[in-house]
Amino acid sequence: TAPRVEKDINAKNLWDKIVHNAWQSAEPGILFWDTIINESVPDCYADLGYQTVSTNPCGEIPLCPYDSCRLLAINLFSYVEEPFTSNAHFNFSLFRKHIAAAQRIMDDIIDLELEKVDGILGKIQADPELQETKAVEIRLWEKIKEKALQGRRTGIGITAEGDMLAALGMRYGSEEATKFSIEVHKTIALEAYRASVHTAKDRGAFEIFDAEREKENPFILRLKEADEKLYYEMLEYGRRNIALLTIAPTGTTSLMTQTTSGIEPVFLPVYKRRRKVNPNEQNVKVDFVDEVGDSWEEYVVFHHRFKQWMRTEGLDTETTYTQEELDKIVARSPYHKATSNDVDWLSKVRLQGAVQKWIDHSISVTINLPNDVSEQLVGKLYLEAWKAGCKGVTVYRDGSRSGVLISNETETEETLTSFPTKRPQVLEADVVRFQNNKEKWIAFIGLMEDQPYEIFTGLADDEDGILIPRWVDDGLIIKNREEDGTSRYDFQYKNKRGYKTTIEGLSHKFNPEYWNYAKLISGTLRHGMPIVKVVDLINSLQLEGESINTWKNGVARALKRFVTDGTEAKGQKCDNCTSTNLIYQEGCLTCKDCGSSKCG
Structure with a gap:
């Protein structure tokens, strides 16, 4: 057996240290391991190799050794018909059909993965090295194949939760919005599991399915309470996949769908950027000349769905608005008080906890906080996340990765990188x-x-x-x-x-x-x-x-x-709005308040 070390510690002191470091540097995020294990359907098969030992880097799928993180995201905004109008509604009928199709696709993806694993194993076997040289690598891929075959784990998720709620006229984090989000994710859970049962009828259940092992699992019991017919069908036919659901960050996916990402609210509905221009060209507007003489044009960037709302309201998206006018437009929109920085943080945590009850894996989420929040608030959010039933949560305090270690009234000490005293050749x-x-x-x-x-x-x-x-x-x-x-x-x-x-x-x-x-x-x-x-x-x-x-x-x-991206730019002001809330982003000074960017 592996060596084991035990030590008695003061739990309150450890908690305070976790909270302090999260406030100071956005690390560590926190995982509520008892909740993860107690709610985990795959851990009903822990003795067969499905004991959860860690999560993938973003935390959306707690995994056993050798299993894969397979993800698919459904665009929630696309099911809102007549968005941003008084007649806006969510097409649950179409949504249910697409969930079933998505789960079937995910099961097909596992077969494609198995084909690739077989190809890798065939290539290794054909390599000229001695068998004992290749044995470790062969065993690795055999274990990966075994986990995929036995469990057939999938990761059906969503993106555009923030835009969906705005399009329906609901403010992110409000009681009304939270209730609707619960209904959406409950629907995903029921229809995905129903599709997995129907696929089991056609293709067979996952190899180690055993209803007796799962009968006391809290997630399975919630499914039973919500839809007894589905539960008893699952007892009769089994289920094709050991676990099915998640919510991933979907950063790149949201760029493709032009929506908010994952379960997150919109970051900013409108902001300003600059692009470098040649002042000698015709019809070029120069708004700013930097210290090295480069000319820049300033332009407003609207979040795609915010722009769609503007058009619905009869607002011209090509007009040049003043900052005061933009603020008034945002204030009358469904995105008001529903951005990453100004959403009610406790409400967001409670939303995550409520939605988590209908997701058998986990949710990747970050709570964005302004720079001046207290350590006590970070601790309160972590504690509230645990009470709400979240499996994990991360906070990011604006500017907390700027390198400050110790701050007092008279001085600030910076982190120093320790390089070797002798230069390598x-x-x-x-x-x-x-x-x-x-x-x-x-x-x-x-x-x-x-x-x-x-x-x-x-x-x-x-x-x-x-x-x-x-x-x-x-x-x-x-x-x-x-x-x-x-x-x-x-x-x-x-x-x-x-x-x-x-x-x-x-x-x-x-x-x-x-x-x-x-x-x-x-x-x-x-x-x-x-x-x-x-x-x-x-x-x-x-x-x-x-x-x-x-x-x-x-x-x-x-x-x-x-x-480093996110580093606070101290002692500098934004040329556009005079704010001192500036950070470095991709080598450029970026204003967190108005979104303008200054490069060079």
Whole structure:
């Protein structure tokens, strides 16, 4: 047996530590393991290998070893007929038909997966290695195949819950909306299980189905109470799938459906963005010129279904509205007080708990909180989630991943990355090109643990510059020794034929002034100064000459790419609405209040 360590601890102290860390850094999310196990239908077969041991990364499917996370999402918004009108209604008849079809498709997907697993096993068997060399890999795939065959687990889920409720004129988190969501998910549970029973009639039940094992399971008992006919059909014919339901994040799926994602409310119904424009082109509107001279046009982005509501209300979506006008439009919409940031958090938790009772796996959900909430509120939300019957929950406090460890009235201590004191001979490197005014620049950024460790940069097209193909965007920086003992840094990349090409003497290819400043910046990087602070330091340099200042702005832009998304931009204001609630997103400063973005 595996070694076991036991220790008595103070439960309240542990709880307080969990809450504090969740408030401080959005980790850990919390799983209510007793609820997961007690409600789990597959755990009725724990002694046959279906004991739940963990969840997939997003938490929507608690899994046993070797089983697969198979997901399919149904777009709830698509069943709202005459959306955003007084006649809006949900087509439950069509919804039931599609749930049955979706469950049948999911069962087919398992057979497709088994075909692929057989192909992998056949390929391994045909490989020339000795059988004992291949034995571990063969056993792994045999176990995966066994779990798929025996249990045939599926993951029917949804997306667009937020848009569905808005289209029906219900505010997310309200009592009316919660009751309707319960009815929708109860319908999914009953119809998916009914489809699994009907498929078992045609194709047979999953191999280890045993109604006696499941008779006291809380989820199965809820199905029995809701539909006795379905329950007794399941006793007679069995069920095709060991467990069927989930709610995943559906981020990419929601981009395709142009709806809210999963069970979440809309993030923002309307926000502003900027795009870079050429001021010399005709009919170009320049709203902003950044510090390096790039021109930007500002434009409003509407959430797709919010735009649909606007059209229903006779509002022109092409009109340029003031911020005050946009605020008034949102206030009269069904999305008012129903966004990620302003929804009632306790109501959202209770909604999740109520819906969870009709999902045999779990729900992936995040509660977004403003920066100024207390630790006590985070603890209250976690406790309320447990009371409501949730299987897990995560909170994210705005700005909580900005790197702050300790904060008091007089000072703030930042996290520092600990790099080895001795530089390895070879570092992976990113190549970044940028153009300021008419000058072309290039930067070689040496990386350690995927973070900037050193930087070499300068003009890319001067007489002594570096000639490197445009398609090269990464390579290696190699430290070598000259005969006189001085260090030399070379850049190496693979050409399109796979041959290594080395450019010697990066430090000698650029203007000495740039090289000296780059050494200073590299020193701060090597000693672990947070990237956002290095960018601030570069921007604060008081340099003379247009060329060197252009270089300074380019280096700052190159390093911004490595600032962690969500990092708070302290001491800066939004040029659009003057808010100080700014974060870095994909290297750009983004305003959390109005949505405007500033790059460069």
